Amino acid sequence: MNAKAISEKNQASGCGRVVLFLFGMVFAAFGVGFIWFAIVAPTLKSNAAKSWIETECRIISSVVKSHSDDDGTTYSPDIKYQFETDGQTFQGKRHSFSIMSGSSKWANGIVRNYRPGESHACFYDPNDPSDSVLTREMDWSVRGFFLPLIIPLIFLLIGVSISAVAILGWGRKSKNPPAISSRADTSLHNQLSFSETSKLNQFTSGVHPEDQLDASWSVPKKLKPENSKWILFLIVLGVAIFWNGIVSVFVFGLFTDDIGTWGRVGMGLFLTPFVLIGLVLLFAVIYMFMSLFNPGVEIAISTGAVPLGGEVDIAWEIEGNARRLRKLKVEIQGEQSATYQFGTSTSTDFEIFELIPVCEVTHQADIEFGSATVRIPDSTMHTFDGGNNKVSWTIVVHGEIPWWPDVNATYPFRVKPTPSQS
Amino acid sequence: MIEISLNQTPPEYRPGDVISGRVVWTELDEQTTSLETRLIWFTEGKGDQDVGVAISIPAKLTAPEGNLPFEFSAPTRPYSFSGKLISLIWAAEVVLFPSREGKRKQITISSTGKELVLDKSHKDSALKSAMRVSS
Numbered sequence: 308m309n310a311k312a313i314s315e316k317n318q319a320s321g322c323g324r325v326v327l328f329l330f331g332m333v334f335a336a337f338g339v340g341f342i343w344f345a346i347v348a349p350t351l352k353s354n355a356a357k358s359w360i361e362t363e364c365r366i367i368s369s370v371v372k373s374h375s376d377d378d379g380t381t382y383s384p385d386i387k388y389q390f391e392t393d394g395q396t397f398q399g400k401r402h403s404f405s406i407m408s409g410s411s412k413w414a415n416g417i418v419r420n421y422r423p424g425e426s427h428a429c430f431y432d433p434n435d436p437s438d439s440v441l442t443r444e445m446d447w448s449v450r451g452f453f454l455p456l457i458i459p460l461i462f463l464l465i466g467v468s469i470s471a472v473a474i475l476g477w478g479r480k481s482k483n484p485p486a487i488s489s490r491a492d493t494s495l496h497n498q499l500s501f502s503e504t505s506k507l508n509q510f511t512s513g514v515h516p517e518d519q520l521d522a523s524w525s526v527p528k529k530l531k532p533e534n535s536k537w538i539l540f541l542i543v544l545g546v547a548i549f550w551n552g553i554v555s556v557f558v559f560g561l562f563t564d565d566i567g568t569w570g571r572v573g574m575g576l577f578l579t580p581f582v583l584i585g586l587v588l589l590f591a592v593i594y595m596f597m598s599l600f601n602p603g604v605e606i607a608i609s610t611g612a613v614p615l616g617g618e619v620d621i622a623w624e625i626e627g628n629a630r631r632l633r634k635l636k637v638e639i640q641g642e643q644s645a646t647y648q649f650g651t652s653t654s655t656d657f658e659i660f661e662l663i664p665v666c667e668v669t670h671q672a673d674i675e676f677g678s679a680t681v682r683i684p685d686s687t688m689h690t691f692d693g694g695n696n697k698v699s700w701t702i703v704v705h706g707e708i709p710w711w712p713d714v715n716a717t718y719p720f721r722v723k724p725t726p727s728q729s
Numbered sequence: 730m731i732e733i734s735l736n737q738t739p740p741e742y743r744p745g746d747v748i749s750g751r752v753v754w755t756e757l758d759e760q761t762t763s764l765e766t767r768l769i770w771f772t773e774g775k776g777d778q779d780v781g782v783a784i785s786i787p788a789k790l791t792a793p794e795g796n797l798p799f800e801f802s803a804p805t806r807p808y809s810f811s812g813k814l815i816s817l818i819w820a821a822e823v824v825l826f827p828s829r830e831g832k833r834k835q836i837t838i839s840s841t842g843k844e845l846v847l848d849k850s851h852k853d854s855a856l857k858s859a860m861r862v863s864s
Contacts, residue, residue, distance in 0.1 A: 310830065310831070310832075311829055311830055311831065312767075312822055312824040312829055312830060312831025312833070313769065313771050313820070313822065313831070314767055314769045314771070314780055314782050314822055314831070315829040315831065515804070515805060515806065517807075518805065518806075615840065616840075641847075643812045643813070643814050643815055643847060644776075644814070645774060645775040645776030645814040645815050646776050646777060647775055647777045648777060656775055656776075656814055657814075658812065658813045658814045660812055660813070660847035660848065661847070685840065686841075686845060686846075687845065687847065688810045688845050688847055689806065689807070689808065691807045691817070693779030693781070693807075693817075694779045695776040695777040695778070695779050696772040696779050696815045696817075698810075698847075724744065724805055724808065724840065
């Protein structure tokens with residue numbers, strides 16, 4: 308029995324991704340549904356009730372109702388009232404439009420305000436007086452608004468993330484070999500490959516996409532850092548604002564909501580790790596903000612695509628106050644990376660396989676500017692990008708600044724196959 | 730049944746070398762209409778698999794038994810390598826259609842013909858390359 312050809316594998320992966328996408332959409336739909344019923348619909352109803360007619364109603368009964376499940380017992384006010392309009396008597400039992408239950412103390416607090424026999428204001432729909440409410444204002448407290456919102460939001464975020472992974476994955480997987488029926492498209496199935504339509508001559512003549520990239524990089528180059536300091540700072544700032552913005556709402560509620568001493572202690576303990584993460588993020592923002600004022604390092608190399616076994620001249624120059632640097636270290640790093648899916652998440656592992664020292668200088672003049680010649684070993688691997696699996700090369704710069712965030716920057720370049728063979 | 734064999738032992742090639750061999754098939758079922766001999770690379774290891782077809786030679790089958798020689802020129806890249814996370818493997822593969830079943834023979838392609846081993850600890854001694862620093 309022959310096994311399935313390896314170059315024909317993965318062709319059915321699109322089906323799995325459709326299932327993954329639909330699974331994510333179901334999750335997201337649950338989130339949207341919950342948000343609708345818990346927040347949007349009550350808010351719309353509350354707004355509509357602003358035109359309802361206010362009347363006086365009499366409280367018939369007012370008790371606390373308990374709801375028990377595996378997670379424990381919660382309580383909600385159960386208040387019945389009646390009112391008259393146009394000679395007809397109507398009954399209602401809606402305290403507010405917010406859907407919520409909570410602690411016994413909270414429910415009792417509401418019930419105490421509506422004792423049987425008392426008269427209170429209530430509101431009814433003039434078109435349908437059987438639709439009424441005691442208070443038409445929405446509860447915008449942590450318990451009334453943010454707690455009902457957080458779980459649906461988590462559902463929504465997870466669902467959208469799963470679907471996004473499925474869609475993005477489609478793009479990557481489309482590079483897998485196509486069926487023979489689509490042989491005309493074979494040349495598209497992988498950026499690094501050719502179909503039989505490319506013919507042997509074409510292939511060996513060096514018209515390879517990666518060869519073309521190498522050719523465009525085979526000139527003296529001033530390299531750009533892999534990640535801009537500003538972009539990194541703004542990303543961390545955004546994450547910190549988002550995280551601390553949400554956590555602060557709960558911390559605020561901890562001090563303002565009537566949840567009792569034990570409730571406050573429990574909530575405080577629950578929030579502690581979230582607050583600590585928020586503090587770490589704030590520290591990261593400060594650290595990255597300080598690093599914005601670091602001196603920059605310009606890197607220039609004699610060729611942006613160095614052949615295996617070939618030499619390359621690397622020059623560096625400090626932009627800004629070079630005297631702040633106590634030590635400068637420059638290295639060439641070869642790294643392999645593997646991206647894989649585990650369940651619904653995508654992870655990438657990295658492994659450094661080559662570390663070539665370029666310089667490690669402490670004298671001010673050497674730090675300020677200098678150059679070195681380095682040979683790339685011929686026994687190592689050239690730059691490779693297979694989609695999920697990659698081999699990449701970077702120049703890594705590390706500058707030490709006393710009592711300040713260090714200078715760290717990486718500059719990608721290419722290593723090409725041995726020249727005599729290409 | 731289908732088999733693929735290579736003319737060279739060990740199957741180590743440098744870019745530009747001729748990779749030649751033969752595909753032999755016997756007792757193929759009537760549904761098999763064609764085959765393709767391919768020179769492919771694929772990855773193995775931690776990452777999701779990447780596969781590339783460098784060259785593909787299609788052939789129509791006219792008899793349930795037969796053989797077919799093939800010849801490829803070893804591509805310039807990517808080199809065969811083995812690292813802690815991933816390995817890149819070249820192979821000559823024959824694929825039957827429409828079943829898409831196949832057989833393959835692994836080969837290595839690099840500047841030396843040998844598989845490159847990417848292991849930092851393995852190479853530390855070799856990394857002390859000549860370095861001239863000037864300022």
